[in-house]
Amino acid sequence: MMKSFLCCFLMFLATASFGQSGTYQRKFPGGAICKIALIKKGEKISCDVFAWWANASARTGNFSGSGTLKGKSWLLKSEDDPYCRVEMAFIGQSIKASFNDCMQSNLPEDFSGNYTKVTANLPGKYIVKAPKAYFYGRADISAKKSSYLVAGDMVEVVLENIDNSAGILISYTSKNGTRTTGYLNWADLKAN
Structure with missing residues (x-):
C-alpha cells in the first residue's frame, strides 16, 4: 500500500514539474506573433522567446534566459541582453509575460501580455x-x-x-x- 502511494506521489510531482513545460504563443492584431518555449525543472525555469513583428522589414526578436520560480512567478536573466527584464507568471494553463528594456533583443513592451499554451512540444x-x-x-x-x-x-x-x-x-x-x-x-x- 505504501509503495503504491509513494509511486503515485512521485508521478504527481513529475507531472507538476513538467506539465507546465511547453510552447506558448500570443497572436497580435496586424499579424505579429510571439512564441515562448518554457522548460520547468523543479524551481528552475528556462525560456526561449521568438517574436515576429509582421512588418515590411520582417524584423524578429529573440531572447533566451533562465530564472528561479518564486511562488507562481519568475524573472528571467540573459547574458546576451543584461538590461532586459523578462518577468513571467503562471496563470492556470497560461503564462503572463512582461518585457521591459528588451529593445536589444527586439522585444518591445508591446509583446507583453497573456500567452496560451499551444503544445507540450519544444524546440x-x-x-x-x-x-x-x-x-x-x-x-x-x-x-x-x-x-x-x-x-x-x-x-x-x-x-x-x-x-x-x-x-x-x-x-x-x-x-x-x-x-x-x-x-x-x-x-x-x-x-x-
Missing part, C-alpha cells in the same frame, strides 16, 4: 520513430506528399515553426544533399 532535435514519416503540404497534415523520412532520421525543430497544429514545418537535407521541406506529423517524432 530541439527529434528522431523519427515511425517506419515512414511522410511530409505534408499543410500543417493539418492533410496533403500527403510522396517524400518521407525513415525511422532513425534526425530533424531539428525550431521555435518559430511550432504552433498548435498536428504538423511541424521541417526542412530536411538528406546525405546526398537533397532538401525536402514540409510538415511532419508530431506523432511520428520523438524528442532526442
